[in-house]
Amino acid sequence: MIAIGCDHAGIDLKPSVIEVLKEMGLxxxxxxxxxxxxxxxxxxxxxxxxxxxxxxCERGIIMCGTGQGIGIAANxxxxxxxxxxxxxxxxxxxxxHNDANMIALGARVVGTEVAKMILRTWLxxxxxxDRHARRVGQITKLDKGETLQP
Numbered sequence: 001m002i003a004i005g006c007d008h009a010g011i012d013l014k015p016s017v018i019e020v021l022k023e024m025g026l027x028x029x030x031x032x033x034x035x036x037x038x039x040x041x042x043x044x045x046x047x048x049x050x051x052x053x054x055x056x057c058e059r060g061i062i063m064c065g066t067g068q069g070i071g072i073a074a075n076x077x078x079x080x081x082x083x084x085x086x087x088x089x090x091x092x093x094x095x096x097h098n099d100a101n102m103i104a105l106g107a108r109v110v111g112t113e114v115a116k117m118i119l120r121t122w123l124x125x126x127x128x129x130d131r132h133a134r135r136v137g138q139i140t141k142l143d144k145g146e147t148l149q150p
Contacts, residue, residue, distance in 0.1 A: 001027050001029055001057045001058060002057060003028070003029055003047075003048040003049075003060035003102075004018070004028050004060070004061045004063075005033075005047055005048035005061075005062045006041075006062060006063040006064065006070070007033055007040070007063075007070060008035070008036050008037060008038050008039055009108060010062070010063025010064045010065065011063075013105060013107040013115055014063065016116055018030075019116070020116050020120060021123075024123055026123065029056075031044060031047035031051065032044055041070040042070070044062065045064075045071070045072075045073035045074040046076075048061075048062050049074035049076075049077035049082070049102060052079070052102055053080050058101075059101050059102060059103075059123075060074070060082070060101065060103070061102070062102060062103070062104045063106070063107050064104070064106065065106060066108060067085070067086070067105045067107075067109060068104070068106070071084035071104030079101075080101060080102055081101050081102065082100065082103065083102070083103050084106075085105065085118055086105075086114075086118075088117055091119075091122040092122070094122065095122055095126065095127060096125055096126070097132045098132070098135075098136060103119070103122050
C-alpha cells in the first residue's frame with residue numbers, strides 16, 4: 001500500500017500520481033487534501049508519513065508546490081526517510097542508496113510527465129543494502145536521537 005498526500009498546491013499533480021500507481025498495480029491510500037482550498041502542508045505530510053512509519057503503508061508519495069515543505073514535515077516523523085526529488089537520478093539513488101520510504105514532489109517544479117517518470121523510477125527501484133545499509137543504519141541512529149560521535 002502506498003500512502004499519498006498533498007496540499008492545495010499539489011492537488012493537480014495527484015491524478016497523475018494515482019495514474020502511475022494504477023498502471024503499476026500498486027494499491028494506495030489517499031490522505032488528502034481533496035480540494036483546492038488552502039490548507040497547511042505539514043498536516044498532510046504528517047498523515048502520510050505516520051502511515052508509512054507505522055507500517056500501514058509500505059511507502060509514501062507526497063506533493064506540495066515545491067516538495068520542500070511537505071518533505072521536511074514528513075522527515076520529522078520518526079522512521080521516515082523522505083527524499084525531495086525533481087529528477088529521476090535522485091529518485092533512483094534515494095531508493096538504491098538511502099532506502100527512502102517516501103518521496104516528495106513539487107507540483108510547481110516538475111511537469112506531469114516528468115513527475116510520472118520520477119515515480120516510475122522510484123517505485124521500480126530497490127535498496128541495494130551492502131555498504132549502504134551501514135549508512136542507513138547511521139541515519140536511523142540519528143533519527144532516534146543518538147549520536148554517531150564516539
